[in-house]
Amino acid sequence: MRTLTKRVKPRWRRRKNARPEEILHAALEAFADRGFAATKLEDVARRAGVTKGTIYLYFDSKEALFKALIRETIVPVIAQGEAIAQAFTGSTRDLFERLVREYWRLVGETSLASIPRLMIAEAGNFPELARFYYEEVVTRGHRLMASVLERGIKAGEFKKVDLAVATKLAMAPIMHAVVARKAFLHCMPEGFDVVRYLDTHIDLYLHGISTTSSAAARA
Amino acid sequence: MRTLTKRVKPRWRRRKNARPEEILHAALEAFADRGFAATKLEDVARRAGVTKGTIYLYFDSKEALFKALIRETIVPVIAQGEAIAQAFTGSTRDLFERLVREYWRLVGETSLASIPRLMIAEAGNFPELARFYYEEVVTRGHRLMASVLERGIKAGEFKKVDLAVATKLAMAPIMHAVVARKAFLHCMPEGFDVVRYLDTHIDLYLHGISTTSSAAARA
DNA sequence: TTTTAGTTACTGACCGTTCAGTTACTAAAT
DNA sequence: ATTTAGTAACTGAACGGTCAGTAACTAAAA
Numbered sequence: 001m002r003t004l005t006k007r008v009k010p011r012w013r014r015r016k017n018a019r020p021e022e023i024l025h026a027a028l029e030a031f032a033d034r035g036f037a038a039t040k041l042e043d044v045a046r047r048a049g050v051t052k053g054t055i056y057l058y059f060d061s062k063e064a065l066f067k068a069l070i071r072e073t074i075v076p077v078i079a080q081g082e083a084i085a086q087a088f089t090g091s092t093r094d095l096f097e098r099l100v101r102e103y104w105r106l107v108g109e110t111s112l113a114s115i116p117r118l119m120i121a122e123a124g125n126f127p128e129l130a131r132f133y134y135e136e137v138v139t140r141g142h143r144l145m146a147s148v149l150e151r152g153i154k155a156g157e158f159k160k161v162d163l164a165v166a167t168k169l170a171m172a173p174i175m176h177a178v179v180a181r182k183a184f185l186h187c188m189p190e191g192f193d194v195v196r197y198l199d200t201h202i203d204l205y206l207h208g209i210s211t212t213s214s215a216a217a218r219a
Numbered sequence: 220m221r222t223l224t225k226r227v228k229p230r231w232r233r234r235k236n237a238r239p240e241e242i243l244h245a246a247l248e249a250f251a252d253r254g255f256a257a258t259k260l261e262d263v264a265r266r267a268g269v270t271k272g273t274i275y276l277y278f279d280s281k282e283a284l285f286k287a288l289i290r291e292t293i294v295p296v297i298a299q300g301e302a303i304a305q306a307f308t309g310s311t312r313d314l315f316e317r318l319v320r321e322y323w324r325l326v327g328e329t330s331l332a333s334i335p336r337l338m339i340a341e342a343g344n345f346p347e348l349a350r351f352y353y354e355e356v357v358t359r360g361h362r363l364m365a366s367v368l369e370r371g372i373k374a375g376e377f378k379k380v381d382l383a384v385a386t387k388l389a390m391a392p393i394m395h396a397v398v399a400r401k402a403f404l405h406c407m408p409e410g411f412d413v414v415r416y417l418d419t420h421i422d423l424y425l426h427g428i429s430t431t432s433s434a435a436a437r438a
Numbered sequence: 439t440t441t442t443a444g445t446t447a448c449t450g451a452c453c454g455t456t457c458a459g460t461t462a463c464t465a466a467a468t
Numbered sequence: 469a470t471t472t473a474g475t476a477a478c479t480g481a482a483c484g485g486t487c488a489g490t491a492a493c494t495a496a497a498a
Contacts, residue, residue: 445495446491448489448491449489449490450489452488455483455484457479460478463475465472
């Protein structure tokens with residue numbers, strides 16, 4: 001007798017608020033393992049549990065979706081790093097280590113790790129987006145790192161180095177690990193001992209930049 | 220009076236031997252600034268001075284063209300590095316420096332610089348190719364660098380370090396410079412002083428790994 | 439009932455691939 | 469030397485599959 005009044009689960013629900021985030025998350029996964037051009041919006045939609053048309057309710061185009069993805073996901077991480085540096089009271093060496101590890105925790109070992117690789121791959125196709133990313137992520141990240149190095153120099157912990165170069169050299173091993181690991185993880189039977197890699201980088205870098213020759217040993 | 224016997228420049232020439240290389244070169248340029256999926260074979264053909272159909276006389280498909288590109292261009296560079304290391308007689312520090320600079324000369328500042336970035340971008344779409352590249356370029360390059368480090372350790376020049384990690388840390392700044400520079404050069408108003416960057420990396424790295432604390436200064 | 443989030447079916451452009459035809463070249467025959 | 473028959477490199481247009489984007493419709497919510 002439940003024929004007419006039967007409360008079936010509706011075939012879909014209206015969830016205007018949740019959709020954009022879900023679609024972005026799905027887009028991140030899809031773009032991450034196929035790249036921009038090779039991923040189909042239908043695939044993004046399926047991962048997000050909607051259909052293609054729905055994506056167009058929230059994003060103007062595939063390109064707009066990609067841009068939103070880059071803009072919304074990665075900038076907050078930089079902001080968080082800046083906040084950590086702002087509030088930090090310990091030695092600059094410890095701050096350096098803290099920031100490196102935090103970056104790995106927030107980006108390197110999460111799905112966000114795909115963003116730098118995506119951006120590097122697609123920079124040529126989206127010049128304005130590349131510009132935005134370079135300004136708001138790369139440059140801002142470098143500024144943060146440079147300010148840390150400067151703090152160390154002012155405190156007498158670090159040698160007076162060329163800030164621009166020293167900054168790039170501090171970031172490069174981390175960024176390359178993020179990017180290359182994402183790309184080649186399947187090809188590495190031996191795995192990639194990231195912890196040891198980061199440990200050694202921090203150790204070696206601090207050893208190189210520190211005024212005291214012995215004190216680079218980690219706490 | 221040359222109307223009938225006039226030697227006009229022919230619309231095209233038969234140049235069976237030169238074509239494959241020319242097409243590969245065109246493909247490198249095209250793929251380099253658009254990525255695999257986004258470049259049209261028509262564009263490759265135009266750059267090579269032929270038409271689309273001609274490409275198919277020499278390559279089975281777009282994918283085959285891409286694979287040939289990767290295989291033929293980058294492997295020789297590694298081989299050359301191995302030859303240099305084999306023949307080298309000086310100090311390991313000098314060998315290290317020589318190899319780093321040679322890699323930059325042969326790859327970093329040539330059109331080959333696009334290959335690592337391309338491979339990183341497309342690894343997900345071409346698993347077997349990624350495997351090939353990882354085996355024949357990455358691993359082989361790492362083996363070369365590891366052998367250099369081992370040489371230094373045996374000679375008492377270098378500390379006894381974890382070879383796998385130390386190798387990756389030696390390569391990472393170079394690789395990242397190659398990849399990121401290609402991607403963001405347009406966005407860098409300040410430019411990228413590669414010479415200084417490499418100098419500092421060599422200096423810092425050798426300083427970190429050398430047994431003698433002072434001798435890292437370059438000749 | 440009205441509104442609107444969401445679906446479904448469709449379109450049109452794009453591009454990899456194919457192939458019939460054309461042109462450059464080669465060498466045998468005159 | 470000139471003609472001519474034969475070959476193979478190369479062209480260009482057309483085909484067909486794919487997919488971003490759209491419009492007509494449906495059902496959930498208000």
